[in-house]
Amino acid sequence: MSGRAQDAGLSPAALLAAYAAGCFPMDDPGARGPVGLYEADPRAVLPVEGLRVPRSVARARRRAGYEIRVDGAFREVAQACAAGRTGVWLTPRLIDAYERLHRFGHAHSIEAWRDGRLCGGLFGVALGGLFTSESMFHRESDAGSVALAGAGDLVREGGFLLWDIQMASPHTARFGAEEIGRDEYRRRLRRALAVDARLPDA
Numbered sequence: 001m002s003g004r005a006q007d008a009g010l011s012p013a014a015l016l017a018a019y020a021a022g023c024f025p026m027d028d029p030g031a032r033g034p035v036g037l038y039e040a041d042p043r044a045v046l047p048v049e050g051l052r053v054p055r056s057v058a059r060a061r062r063r064a065g066y067e068i069r070v071d072g073a074f075r076e077v078a079q080a081c082a083a084g085r086t087g088v089w090l091t092p093r094l095i096d097a098y099e100r101l102h103r104f105g106h107a108h109s110i111e112a113w114r115d116g117r118l119c120g121g122l123f124g125v126a127l128g129g130l131f132t133s134e135s136m137f138h139r140e141s142d143a144g145s146v147a148l149a150g151a152g153d154l155v156r157e158g159g160f161l162l163w164d165i166q167m168a169s170p171h172t173a174r175f176g177a178e179e180i181g182r183d184e185y186r187r188r189l190r191r192a193l194a195v196d197a198r199l200p201d202a
Helices: 012-020 055-063 074-082 092-103 143-157 182-193
Strands: 024-026 036-038 043-046 067-070 107-114 117-127 130-132 135-138 162-166 178-180
Touching: 012 024, 012 092, 012 117, 043 182, 055 143, 067 143, 074 092, 074 107, 074 117, 074 135, 092 107, 092 117, 107 143, 117 143, 130 182, 135 143, 162 182, 178 182
Parallel strands: 130 162
Antiparallel strands: 024 036, 043 162, 043 178, 067 107, 107 117, 117 130, 117 135
């Protein structure tokens, strides 16, 4: 575990306070100072109701035999999200910090398994009625997208009001991601934080 991961800025309380204020952490590989906090404007969110699952993903979900699990392999998911990428914001000390949040019940992984093998997944932070998707990965075709579709079911069933993905991409646009301004995001965030939501089986 990184020594810097013990800093107050990466404590569970500090990270939860940052999310409650509308910020999220991003690290720089090799950095020695505090992890930076950011607030995207516009902010990207996915719909809790009416997530748009592409036909190819729905078909893969039916035919490929993936099993959706919650918190079956949190650290492995976080490490897989960081693996094989250059300039990744998800550094070892930040993975350590998210793992501590996981132990406190505020960070979760949603995973696609097949034949006992972790094939894809994502992880995020749950706080009140806010759920964030921080990063995702896949080891088999469509497995990450299947995990995202599974997350949509769980976020809806768990009573969350706001599904934050921070920044949109062509991939998340296929699922119905929208961009909203900072003021609108903060308004939705305040409403979400007043709700007691929980991922099923988490």
